[in-house]
Amino acid sequence: MPDLQEIVHEIADEMARRDDRGDVATYIPELAHVDPARFGLAVVAADGTLACGGDCDLPFSIQSISKVFTLTLALGLAGDSLWRRVGREPSGNAFNSIVQLELEKGVPRNPFINAGALAVTDVILSGHPPREALGEILRFIRFAAQDDSVFIDESVARSEKATGFRNAALANFMKSFGVLRNPVDFVLGTYFHHCAIAMTCEQLARAGRFLAHSGRNPDTGCSIVSAERARRINALMLTCGHYDGSGEFAYRVGLPGKSGVGGGILAVAPGQASIAVWSPGLDESGNSHLGRIALERLARRMKWSIFGQ
Template identity: 45%
Template structure:
């Protein structure tokens, strides 16, 4: 996997963004969460952060958006740090589903009835129940503090309007959570667990924040500035594997072929991706394709990966 000078990337990045922006026209912003329907349809931005600390940005990279499913990568890591692998994977599986991220079909059809992986909603809700804390507020605060450290940004916070919108309209997630509770998978009070889940999905970030979080993963869990270990290397390996196999919903196989980088998307249009040992990447493009991934954002990553020969495969 070649390494390119950041200056070379800076010279070309704006052109790549503008070449990919028209692809947003064929996508749709998420409307099942009413607040997300207000997102700017044609926005597209990207931030890349190199392990040296140098960065490159282009497009609408200053727009703030909620992390949504991108937060699932980091709640998984926090649950692993709290409980260890054996306990976490007693409740959540390790395999792709091939179904939509909010499907509960296989919970009933495939025994033993645990979610297939931590990146789908059922898995992420279960993971939220495994993070330690004496109250939903404490659990959420631990997640937020963890993300602030990884992003190097103490100003990260919850978008209260999106949180309320998700909480008020999240009936399918409630159905999933109560089904998990009935099957003995979910521990604790269901509404408390859902409150944590809705809140961590509603944490706001921008492309630079995502790039910094991704760079920690690209560096094997080390703070890229100080070399301090923030995440055990083993848990970074697990997270990057799930990003590769499940991170782009049921388009993860296609993304692996076309882009070839670990990534995680969210229905707000964000994508967190990384080039191992080199770059953290944050993308924002709220117009989604039919799989729930940023239409223009995916195209942009395809172009960059192809032009820079970044695929791991």
């Protein structure tokens, strides 16, 4: 049996030595200050064993990874009726593209592009004040991670609000088609804040464990979602979790995963482990460049690809 901790350390050491780190996101000014030399990797195995390497205990902005948790919440609130307001197909376009929305009458292609996440956020609001909806999102992520220290980075949220013109355009466009039912400002404010949640790799890996274990936390035995719903969320992560780089991620890594422009990726090896990696430099699709390479190394060495060994 491979030594998981040894493999994680070796991968972290290799990534620390590489010069091809990608470019940090600059369109959110607060993210432009993040050191591109950072790299963290955390893996929580089925038996609860934690293997960490690099900057695994340093909080970072999870950005669009939060969409995994908001989708889980929205499905709990709306069930399959959610799919009348957002699709389940890969987009093939940039994560903030407005082109498809016009062609498809304001219905976003999937819940992980920005437009889709705005529709999901609207479902969670359900007429509640943004503060209450945001509190519910944060409580859920803290519960999944079993860690109450997970927090919202207010400086990142302010930075997103100050520069979020494309997201505002997407939200207003969807509102014009009746896809959003709450005030646009409420939806945007909640969205900017849940994308600004900060977590360490260890916290994020622990928060994703229910997706690796049929909807349950294997430590507590607590069921967070049904096994069927966990499978379907994983399916969406595989097909849509890396925007127009999702096919490449599935080809290279072979695991369900969700990226964020903060440089994080949450990946799931069903029945085996929950994995979080962080490297702030992004590739052309807005996904962590070294994060994807590290996960490819890990999946190969641990024989975790869902497509076989």
